[in-house]
Amino acid sequence: MNFEAVIGLETHIETNTKSKMFSTAPNTAELEPNTQVQLLDMAYPGTMPRVNKEAVRKAIRIANALHMTIDSTIYFDRKNYFYSDLPKGYQITQQARPIGREGYVEIEVDGKKKRIGIERIHMEEDTCKQLHFSSYTLLDYNRAGVPLIEIVTKPELRSGEEARKYVEKLREIVTFADVSDGKMENGSMRCDTNISIRPYGTEKFGTKVEVKNLNSIADIEKALDYEVKRQSELLLSGQPVIQETRRFDETKKETISMRVKTDAVDYKYFTEPNIPPIQLSDEFIIDAIKTCPELYDAKLARFTSSYALNDVDAKIILSDRALADYYDECAKFTKAYQPLGNFIISNVLSILNRENKTIIDFKVEPKYISELVDLLDSKQINSNQGKQIFDKVVKENKSPLIFKKELGATLINDEKLILSMIDEVLKANPSLPADFKAGKTRAQGFVMGQIMKKTQGKVDPQVANKLIVEELNK
Amino acid sequence: MSYLDLSIREIHEALLNKKVSILDLTKEAISRAKKDTNNAFECILEKEALEKATKLNDTIIPKDNYFYGIPYVAKDNFSTKDIETTGGSNILVGYMPLFDATVIKYLNEAGAILIGKTTLDELAMGGTGTSGHKGKTFNPYDPSHTHMIGGSSCGSAAAVADGIVPFALGSDTGDSVRKPASNSALVGMKPTWGLISRYGLFPFAPSLDHVAYFTRNVEDSALLLNLLSKHDDNDETNSFKTRDDYFKELNSNVKGKKIAVIKEIRESITDKEMNKKFNESLEFLKNEGAIVEEVSMNKDLLTSIFPTYFVISCAEATSNNANLDGIKFGPNYGGKTYQEVMYNVRTKGFSGLIKRRFVIGSYSLMSENQHDLFLRAQKARHLIVDAFNEVFKKYDCIYLLAAPNVAPKFDEASDRLNNEYLIADNYLAFGNFGGYPSMTIPLGFKNGLPYGANITSKPYDEKSVFNLALNLEKFTHLADVSFLNYKDKEEK
Numbered sequence: 001m002n003f004e005a006v007i008g009l010e011t012h013i014e015t016n017t018k019s020k021m022f023s024t025a026p027n028t029a030e031l032e033p034n035t036q037v038q039l040l041d042m043a044y045p046g047t048m049p050r051v052n053k054e055a056v057r058k059a060i061r062i063a064n065a066l067h068m069t070i071d072s073t074i075y076f077d078r079k080n081y082f083y084s085d086l087p088k089g090y091q092i093t094q095q096a097r098p099i100g101r102e103g104y105v106e107i108e109v110d111g112k113k114k115r116i117g118i119e120r121i122h123m124e125e126d127t128c129k130q131l132h133f134s135s136y137t138l139l140d141y142n143r144a145g146v147p148l149i150e151i152v153t154k155p156e157l158r159s160g161e162e163a164r165k166y167v168e169k170l171r172e173i174v175t176f177a178d179v180s181d182g183k184m185e186n187g188s189m190r191c192d193t194n195i196s197i198r199p200y201g202t203e204k205f206g207t208k209v210e211v212k213n214l215n216s217i218a219d220i221e222k223a224l225d226y227e228v229k230r231q232s233e234l235l236l237s238g239q240p241v242i243q244e245t246r247r248f249d250e251t252k253k254e255t256i257s258m259r260v261k262t263d264a265v266d267y268k269y270f271t272e273p274n275i276p277p278i279q280l281s282d283e284f285i286i287d288a289i290k291t292c293p294e295l296y297d298a299k300l301a302r303f304t305s306s307y308a309l310n311d312v313d314a315k316i317i318l319s320d321r322a323l324a325d326y327y328d329e330c331a332k333f334t335k336a337y338q339p340l341g342n343f344i345i346s347n348v349l350s351i352l353n354r355e356n357k358t359i360i361d362f363k364v365e366p367k368y369i370s371e372l373v374d375l376l377d378s379k380q381i382n383s384n385q386g387k388q389i390f391d392k393v394v395k396e397n398k399s400p401l402i403f404k405k406e407l408g409a410t411l412i413n414d415e416k417l418i419l420s421m422i423d424e425v426l427k428a429n430p431s432l433p434a435d436f437k438a439g440k441t442r443a444q445g446f447v448m449g450q451i452m453k454k455t456q457g458k459v460d461p462q463v464a465n466k467l468i469v470e471e472l473n474k
Numbered sequence: 475m476s477y478l479d480l481s482i483r484e485i486h487e488a489l490l491n492k493k494v495s496i497l498d499l500t501k502e503a504i505s506r507a508k509k510d511t512n513n514a515f516e517c518i519l520e521k522e523a524l525e526k527a528t529k530l531n532d533t534i535i536p537k538d539n540y541f542y543g544i545p546y547v548a549k550d551n552f553s554t555k556d557i558e559t560t561g562g563s564n565i566l567v568g569y570m571p572l573f574d575a576t577v578i579k580y581l582n583e584a585g586a587i588l589i590g591k592t593t594l595d596e597l598a599m600g601g602t603g604t605s606g607h608k609g610k611t612f613n614p615y616d617p618s619h620t621h622m623i624g625g626s627s628c629g630s631a632a633a634v635a636d637g638i639v640p641f642a643l644g645s646d647t648g649d650s651v652r653k654p655a656s657n658s659a660l661v662g663m664k665p666t667w668g669l670i671s672r673y674g675l676f677p678f679a680p681s682l683d684h685v686a687y688f689t690r691n692v693e694d695s696a697l698l699l700n701l702l703s704k705h706d707d708n709d710e711t712n713s714f715k716t717r718d719d720y721f722k723e724l725n726s727n728v729k730g731k732k733i734a735v736i737k738e739i740r741e742s743i744t745d746k747e748m749n750k751k752f753n754e755s756l757e758f759l760k761n762e763g764a765i766v767e768e769v770s771m772n773k774d775l776l777t778s779i780f781p782t783y784f785v786i787s788c789a790e791a792t793s794n795n796a797n798l799d800g801i802k803f804g805p806n807y808g809g810k811t812y813q814e815v816m817y818n819v820r821t822k823g824f825s826g827l828i829k830r831r832f833v834i835g836s837y838s839l840m841s842e843n844q845h846d847l848f849l850r851a852q853k854a855r856h857l858i859v860d861a862f863n864e865v866f867k868k869y870d871c872i873y874l875l876a877a878p879n880v881a882p883k884f885d886e887a888s889d890r891l892n893n894e895y896l897i898a899d900n901y902l903a904f905g906n907f908g909g910y911p912s913m914t915i916p917l918g919f920k921n922g923l924p925y926g927a928n929i930t931s932k933p934y935d936e937k938s939v940f941n942l943a944l945n946l947e948k949f950t951h952l953a954d955v956s957f958l959n960y961k962d963k964e965e966k
Contacts, residue, residue, distance in 0.1 A: 039573060043797035045561070046553040046575060046674040050710050080793050080839070084812035089796020137812075139801075268839035270848065273680035273790060276711050 003197040003235070005228045006205055007157035011170060013149045013180045014126065014188040015058050020145035021125040022049035022092060027147065029129070030186075033140040041145040043087040048274050051076075055147040056099070056280070058179045059123050060288040062149055063100030065173045065295055066118050071099055072280045076123075076272040081265055084137065085127040087144050095269045098122035105173070107165040116166050117154035124148050149179070155194070155205070160224035167191060167217050175321050178293045184216050195224055196241070197231045206231070206241060211255055213247035223248040226255055299324055307337035316345055323349075323359045326366060333370035336377040343373050347390055368393050372400040379460055380404075380411055413460035415467060421451045421459075422471050436472040444468055478502050478545075481954055482640050482694040486540045496535075496543030496587070500527035503545035503589050506638040512612040512623070514632035516550040516560060516591040523589040530585055540697050542585035547633045548643040549626075550591040551598050552578055553674040561676045562594040562606035562626075565804040565823025575674020576706045577643060577685055584701055589639065592629025596828050598645055598678045599791060601653055603628025604884065605827050613658060613881050614957040615923050621881040624654040627686070631658045634688045637956040641689045641698055647678045648783050649902035651686035652914040656926030657881035659916035659955045660688045661943070663695045666933045667909025668713040670699075671706030679790035680711075682783070682906040691953040692915065692943040696720040699936065715934060723937055726944040729763030733942070734869035737770045742897035743878045748925055751918040752875050755927065758949040759873075759942075769869070775861050777893070778854050779907070780900040785851035788835030795832070798823065859908040866910075866932035871942050873929050876902065876914045880923035902928060911936045915943050916952040919964055924955075 017027050025038035040047040056074065063070045077095040100121040106113050126146040131138040151170065157163045171182040171189060182189045191214050196206035211227060214220045226248075231241050246255040294302070296318060303314040303324070318324045323344070330340055348369070352362060372393060376386045381404060392403040412418065425447050426432055436443040447468045451459055477485055477494040488494045500523050507518045523545065530543050548554070551561045553571040560566040574582065581588070595605040603611040603625035611628035612619045614636040623631050627644030631654035634642045644651040646664040655662025664686035675685055685702065689695045699720045706712050735756065743749060756766050800806045800819030807822065809815035824832070838847035865872060878898035890896075905912035905928075912930040919925070927946070931938040947953045955963045 042802055044553070044572065045559075045566070045569075045676045045797065045803065046571075046672075047573075048673050048709050048711075050708070078793050080796065082796065082799065082813070082816055084801055084815075087797065087802060089799060090793050266841050268793075268836065268841070268844075270789065270793070270839060274677075274709075274711060 002200050003228065003232050004200045005158055005160075005224065006155045006196050006198060007159075007163050007224060008155040008194045009151075009153045009157065009163060009166065010192045010194075011151045011167070012190040013062070013151065013174050013182070015055050015147040015149055016178070016180050016188075017052055017054045017058065017147055019052060019054075021052050021055055021123065021147035023145050024050075025145065029126075029140075029142040029146055031142065033129075033138075033142055036142040037144070041087060041141050043089070049076075049092060049272070051275060051278060052147060055123060056278075057284075057288040057291075058147075058177070059099050059121065059149050060285055061177045061292040062151070062174060062179055063103065063121055064289045064292065065177055066100065066103035066105055066121065066151070068100035068103030068118060068121060070285060071097055071101070072282070072285060073097070074099065074278040074280060076275045077269050078272050080268040083127075085130050085139065087128060087141065091124060091127065092272055092275075093124035093150075094122035095267075096271070105166065105169050107162065107169050109162055109165065114162070116162070117156050119152045119154050121149055121151045124150060160221035160228070163193065163224050164217055164221040167220055171217070172296045176293060176295045176299065184214070190214075191220055193220065193224060195227050195231075197228060197235070206235075207243050209241060209243065210245040211248060212245060212258070215250065219248055219250060222253055223255055226253065230255065303327075307331060307341070309338060309341045313338075313341045313345060316349075317341060320359060326359050326362070329366035330370045330373075333367045334374050334377075336373050339377045340370065340373045343369065343376070347387075351394060364394055364397050368397070368399050375400060375404060379462060382411065382457065382461075384457070411460040412455055412458050413463045415463065418451070418459060418464050418467050419471070421454060422447060422464075422468055425450045426471060433472050433474065443472060447472070475959075476502055478506070478640065479637055479954070479956065479958060480640075481691050482540050482544055482689070482697055485544060485640065486535075486542070489535045489543055490537060495531055497524075497527045497531040499543060500524060500545050500587050500589065503587075503639055506636070507547075507590055507633070510633070510636065510638065511617075512614055512632040512636060513608060514590075514592055514611060514629040514636065514638070515547075516562070516593055516608060516629065517558060518590040519557065519588055522557070523587050526587050530587075536585075539584055541581060541701060543587065544585075544640060545587045545589045546581065546639045546641050546643070547590045547592050547630055548578060548588060549594050549598075549630045549645060551594060551645060551676040551678075552591075552643055553676070554578055554588070554591065557591065559591065559676075560607065561597045562608070563596045563798075563823065563828070564607045564825075565798050565819065567607070568805075569803060571674075573674065576671035576708060577702050578674065580701055580704060581643075590633070592627075592633055592642065594629060595626035595650075596825050597676065597791070597795060598626040598647060598650060599787075599828060599831055601625050601649065602884075603654065605825055607825075610884065613923070615658065615960070616881070620883050621923060622657070622884055624657045624881060626650040627654055627688070630688055631655060631660060631662075634658075634660055634690060635957055637958040641687060641694060644686050644688060645675055645678070646684045646686035646906065647682045647787060648900070648906060651688065652876060652902050652905070652912060652926075652928060655688055655914040655916075656876035656928075657924065659919070659924035659926070659952060659960065660690060660914075661692055661695050661916070662686065662688050662914040662926075663699065663939075664905060664912050665699055665703065665936055666713070666911045667906075668711050669703045669717070669911075669934070669936070671704075671709040671712045673706055673708035673712075677790075677794040679787035680794065681790060682787055682903075684906065684909075690956060692940055692947055693721070693724060693953075695913070695943075696724050696940050713934075718937060720936055720940060724940055724944060726941065726948065727763075728759060728942060728945045731764045731871070731938070731942065732869040733759060733764050733766045734769040734865050734872045735766060736776075736865070736872060736874060737768045738773045738776050739771075739874050739897055739901050740768070742776075742893040742901075743875050744894065745879055745920075747920050748875055748879070748918070752927065755917065755946060755949050756873075759945065762945055764942075764945075766873075767869070769865055771861055771865070773897075775854075775858050776901060777896045779858060779903050780896055782851045782854040782858065783900070783903040783906070784834070785838045785847050786855060788831045789839050789848050789851075790835070792832045792835035792839070855907050858904060862904055862908055862910070863932070870935070870938045871929050871931050873927065873942065874901075875917070876926040876928040880920050880925045905930050909933055911939050913939050913943055915946060915950070916955055917946075917950055918952075919960065924960075
């Protein structure tokens with residue numbers, strides 16, 4: 001019997017606002033533990049939450065990118081439970097009225113587009129970070145109160161591959177919208193998955209298993225594939241799937257049972273009384289959407305139309321939002337868009353790859369790259385000279401025009417000068433015009449070779465070729 | 475008679491005219507505080523107060539800053555920087571806040587001098603003034619200590635009624651300022667929800683919590699509201715409305731003012747002497763030109779006020795005090811797991827009464843009960859508020875006796891199912907449901923014990939409350955009454 005997987009994902013995105021969700025503490029949790037903390041983050045009695053406007057703006061942008069209905073009134077609720085990482089004894093979240101409902105994202109599976117329904121997105125706050133040791137636990141309140149956006153899909157994913165593509169797409173949206181760096185490895189994007197299987201053609205859901213501790217996009221696919229296999233084998237051997245929470249073991253590449261789900265925790269939700277409902281004006285919502293940085297799909301469309309980049313190159317450049325931004329910057333200083341693309345891909349990226357860096361580490365002024373591309377594109381220098389100059393530009397972050405002068409890197413395109421050199425070669429080899437006219441095109445190459453040799457390759461080949469042909473035809 | 479026994483405005487004038495100095499005034503207040511026999515104080519801040527008084531003593535008194543150099547006390551559930559704040563609970567003994575509550579900050583900036591923190595029912599939950607970790611607080615009007623002063627703002631009420639300070643901060647979630655005010659002949663004011671910042675007030679039930687305060691006359695109450703009601707960004711529920719100048723706009727003319735007396739509440743109070751006095755006050759108001767009418771309300775709604783209050787306040791309270799878990803706040807008695815740490819501190823740190831309320835609150839929020847208890851209470855709250863809003867469409871004020879009797883005895887058991895208890899003893903919470911401005915003023919004395927009347931108006935209509943209260947002072951002659959002078963006052 002063949003089984004179909006039914007998968008739903010809950011993704012938490014750490015939002016990159018300047019301050020925390022409800023306090024003025026800086027949102028820089030990675031700094032020295034317990035230094036990025038305000039009274040509210042430690043739940044000092046009498047402190048009160050204040051909603052971070054920028055976090056709301058960012059949530060609206062994500063809701064919009066996911067084609068969701070945006071609630072123009074913001075409500076918050078308390079989720080009550082006791083845990084050592086929870087400062088207030090409750091988390092402020094949006095239970096009853098999430099900021100976004102009913103949306104979708106499109107992914108590509110086997111060359112076909114598939115829409116994955118998004119049930120809801122809501123805003124909430126992060127908890128403390130816990131560091132467990134054998135006899136004690138350390139708490140880092142830097143993370144307490146960091147703004148989170150939670151995105152919940154409908155159970156519409158059908159394989160580990162689809163789940164991976166969904167998360168890749170989500171990551172692309174949050175990074176391009178400048179809402180988060182979307183890095184799973186450092187927890188700024190976290191995924192919990194729910195998976196059950198059922199025989200193809202049936203409607204009834206199977207027993208749901210939750211899989212946690214997924215630290216990379218690749219792990220999501222691996223863990224879910226493993227679960228499909230595990231659950232199928234159980235059912236085929238006549239054993240039931242148990243409702244439980246499992247975690248993914250990265251080294252063994254398998255899921256391991258953490259705890260069997262008994263009764264779900266009762267979070268005793270109620271409306272947060274210290275934040276009155278906030279009515280968002282249409283203006284605020286529209287402005288949040290309008291000021292959203294360009295998303296991937298729009299950017300791809302623009303790169304392939306306005307810049308007329310070919311699809312393959314455009315996608316390479318768009319694989320990293322910062323690289324796309326760099327290209328955009330460079331494109332302000334040149335019209336040679338495709339050569340610019342070629343140059344960035346073959347020269348800039350190769351340096352970065354070689355040094356294991358990203359474009360963020362690349363400090364060369366975009367204008368200098370454009371100048372260099374223009375020099376190459378207008379044949380004022382050849383590719384060899386281009387490489388030499390590029391090395392210097394990278395080293396010193398100065399204009400290539402300076403190095404071009406230093407290298408004497410000027411192509412000889414003075415027609416009189418070139419003609420006199422051609423004459424010289426022809427005088428020494430008087431048979432060449434006749435050979436040429438008789439169809440021996442080698443003659444043309446011979447002349448070119450001679451004058452290149454004489455000038456150490458500094459003659460503009462286009463100009464020279466034109467003149468050589470004219471002279472040989474005389 | 476000392477300058478301390480005058481109204482705030484009069485003390486201010488005496489300071490301006492150099493009849494008394496800030497230091498002398500503060501010393502007098504501290505000396506009276508030290509002689510306190512009512513268990514009003516969590517702590518007396520002698521050193522801090524004298525330091526500040528000395529500093530201010532040689533400065534020029536700013537005219538029209540009525541609070542400059544005026545001693546006061548605050549209930550021990552207001553966060554005070556570097557001053558232990560316990561909330562009246564063992565769990566917070568030793569807690570030193572890192573910040574001042576907004577109202578404490580405003581008073582400090584104005585030059586008022588905090589001379590002590592006062593007792594309260596544990597975490598402001600309770601109405602008897604008996605459940606705080608320091609034990610019972612007594613009523614100054616009853617030196618035999620058999621009658622309570624009521625709570626939860628018991629210590630603040632006792633300190634003002636005993637003439638130690640001219641005003642005190644309290645908090646009012648059900649009637650925690652207005653009820654003790656009735657029991658101790660004070661003006662107890664709870665303005666509109668959102669008018670005074672709650673930042674730094676330990677939360678009990680934020681949707682019902684109000685910063686409230688005691689004074690000995692209506693004018694002082696208006697003066698204090700001017701200072702305390704300044705907008706504060708730290709409290710997102712704080713109103714953006716422009717504040718009135720409550721002091722400047724004070725007047726006692728009630729001609730044409732429409733006053734509603736709720737029939738069912740009036741009928742739930744059976745004390746003949748108090749009813750007689752109340753009826754006389756109605757006649758007085760009519761003679762002053764007010765239109766007084768009896769208005770009938772659905773009795774079921776009125777008997778629902780108390781259970782509704784109880785469910786909502788307990789539910790919110792469980793959540794607000796969940797931070798007291800032995801990890802951040804409260805002593806860590808150890809434990810093998812985090813659950814054990816929390817269990818230990820919360821078992822030892824809270825009294826049985828508080829635990830009972832937490833259990834009730836938690837029970838009413840559980841998903842299987844939420845519909846029947848918490849959400850039903852929320853609906854009841856809406857219905858009750860709608861009914862009172864209807865009254866406020868036609869009337870400027872609701873005016874009634876504040877309580878069914880004078881302060882009860884400590885050992886007095888009340889029948890919790892009769893109208894007197896369900897309505898008369900607990901109706902004041904409607905003011906918290908609707909966030910209405912609501913004030914208790916002294917009305918009279920019975921066998922040497924005071925009782926008060928309550929005036930409530932629609933949200934942001936503090937002016938009508940002050941107006942009616944000021945007029946009634948002409949009837950009661952009880953402005954500036956304290957235990958030290960009530961016999962002279964009564965003779966008037």
